[in-house]
Amino acid sequence: xxxxxxxxxxxxxxxxxxxxxxxxxxxxxxxxxxxxxxxxxxxxxxxxxxxxxxxxxxxxxxxxxxxxxxxxxxxxxxxxxxxxxxxxxxxxxxxxxxxxxxxxxxx
Numbered sequence: 001x002x003x004x005x006x007x008x009x010x011x012x013x014x015x016x017x018x019x020x021x022x023x024x025x026x027x028x029x030x031x032x033x034x035x036x037x038x039x040x041x042x043x044x045x046x047x048x049x050x051x052x053x054x055x056x057x058x059x060x061x062x063x064x065x066x067x068x069x070x071x072x073x074x075x076x077x078x079x080x081x082x083x084x085x086x087x088x089x090x091x092x093x094x095x096x097x098x099x100x101x102x103x104x105x106x107x
Contacts, residue, residue: 001090007098017041024050024057030101031058031078036068044068047075058100060093 002008011027014020017038024032032050036043047059061072064083072080078100079093 001085001087005094005098008094015039017043017046021046021049025053028055029057031060031097033060033062036061036063036072037065044072044075047077051075056104058097060097 002010011029012020012023014023017040020032034043034047038046041049043061043063047061050057050059059075059077061068061075061077061080062083062085063069063072063080066082069080069082078097081089081093
């Protein structure tokens, strides 16, 4: 779905959240898409750890588990998208993400 947004560069995809965190620390992405149900650490805990970094990262949760939906907002994400992903919801989320990105003086 991100292929439809030429202004977005995917810096990486990870199955190990600890490896993902190391790359986030060094690459300083503007946004990350996190699953909530992950091995080793849950996505909400990872998001809270990311938010402790000395730079801002927008977080979008993507999960198949609606029971995590409410809980995900304790990490103050830009959005939480439920799987299967609704294309209209994804498009709205991307518009908000890109608007936030531009409002921070980036292009």
